[in-house]
Amino acid sequence: MPPTLDAPNPPDDDDLDRVRPPQPVHYAEQALLGALLLEPQRLADTGTLDADHFDNHNHASLFTAIRTLPPPDPDDHAKDTAWLNQVLEHARLQAPGLNASHLHALIQFCPQPKHAAAYTHMIRADHARRLLRCHAERLALIATEAAGPDPAADALSQADALGRVLDDLAGQFTPHPGSLPRTPLPADVVRHAAEEDLDEERFLLATATASPRDVQQMKWLMAEDFILPLHAALWQCVTALVHRGGMVDPVTVLGEAQHHGLITDAVTPRDLMTLVSIPAGTPEYWGEKILQRALLARARAVAERITAYTDDPANTPHQLITGSRRVLADLSALRTRWNRATAPAAAPTTRPSGRAAPLPRAASPPDRPTVTAVRAHR
Structure with a gap:
């Protein structure tokens, strides 16, 4: 008794x-x-x-x-x-x-006291769910606030922490058939941008047109990183000219845009010429800002999808682990491109005088036009 x-x-x-x-x-x-x-x-x-x-x-x-x-x-x-x-x-x-x-x-x-091991497993499984949700919510917060001097590094660091949690949990729960979760994932959130964000994309297009040689080193930037589809298409026009070894200036970019079907009743040739005619700074500077925004947006999407998995009680721990790992892998390609973009510049060359020639990379433009000036030009 x-x-x-x-x-x-x-x-x-x-x-x-x-x-x-x-x-x-x-x-x-x-x-x-x-x-x-x-x-x-x-x-x-x-x-x-x-x-x-x-x-x-x-x-x-x-x-x-x-x-x-x-x-x-x-x-x-x-x-x-x-x-x-x-x-x-x-x-x-x-x-x-x-x-x-x-x-x-x-x-x-x-x-049944003899079922203590089964009760323990249920407790550990729910703790794994809560732990994953906590790390995913933290990733979403970091990516959304984009605070600090290097928000991309902060987001990637949290993604690494989430990956370590998944690795640790994988050793605690036995795999089983049917390991992929069937949870409907949330649709990708439409990226909304402030006018300043769009201006940065315009500055990139103009500086890339003015400095096509720099574009050859920017294979880490892709059209999908842009917020506005028109800007993404114009970037493809510029890079197509560069990779073909063609001559690049506002007029030749306009011709390439015509072949891509970008000229419409709403987008006139003058509009396209304006977009590629106001250079400021370097293409790498603007490109890195655009890529960072794309990386943070992807990190938010990854966090939201993992959170959706953890909110579905039908998922077993192994399903949570497998599904979360697949989602987290979506960040890998962007991480690789970001690392390539922000890698230290090559060692400076030496002048005949013996003094090293500085090679500033992606430096902030000292004469960046104001947003008001850009709008007035448009």
Whole structure:
């Protein structure tokens, strides 16, 4: 017979730190704690389970107490409540709202103490889901705020942290057939840009037209990185001329644009000429800004897709891991191009005088036209 406590009434669920309707993991935590309170030797069935794996603070405090205190003698435990009272006293240091009623209710709730390992697995699986969601939300926040001196590096660092979490979880859960999640993924968010962002794309087109030699080194920038489709198409026109070894100036770019069908009633030849006729700074400078925006947008999309996986309770831990890894891989190509774009410049050449010639790379343009001036020119 299990030891009985003085308070037989089950605890009020409102005291158990819940802010949402109880999920399956809530009942798994109750069942596991009931098993451990009833048969403390079942602690060996929990493996490396930690208090941080629990979703409920009170439950985590009780598990900490159970794992910290020496287990009682089974015969003595069947006769009195001394060990249970010690567990309660220890747990109340972190969860003062606990009382004997909670422990009694947990013992009564446990269906089968011998199933402690199964309850443990459910707790670990839900913790994996919450952990992935936390890292994905952090990635989305970093990519959205784009704060700090190097937001791209911050986003990639968080993506690496998410990858390490996936690697760690992969070693904890056994693979099984049907490992791809069937969760419908959110559609790609349409990228909206401020006028300043569009002006940066215009500056790139103009500086690339004025400095076609620099464009040869910018294979890391692709049309898909642009926000405005017209700008993406004009970039393809410029790069096509450069790669063919053709002569590049506003007029030849206009001719290439005509062959690409860019001249319409809404986009006149004068409009296209204007877009490639106001250079400022270097193409690399504007190209890196455009690529950084594209990288952050992709990081946000990756985070939203992983969050969608974690929000679907039908996904098993292995499905979450497999699906998240595939989504995270979508960032790899952009990461490679970003690293290529921001790699240190080649060593400077030496002048006859012995002084090294500086090779500024992607420097901020000192004479960048104001947005007002650009609009006035257009």
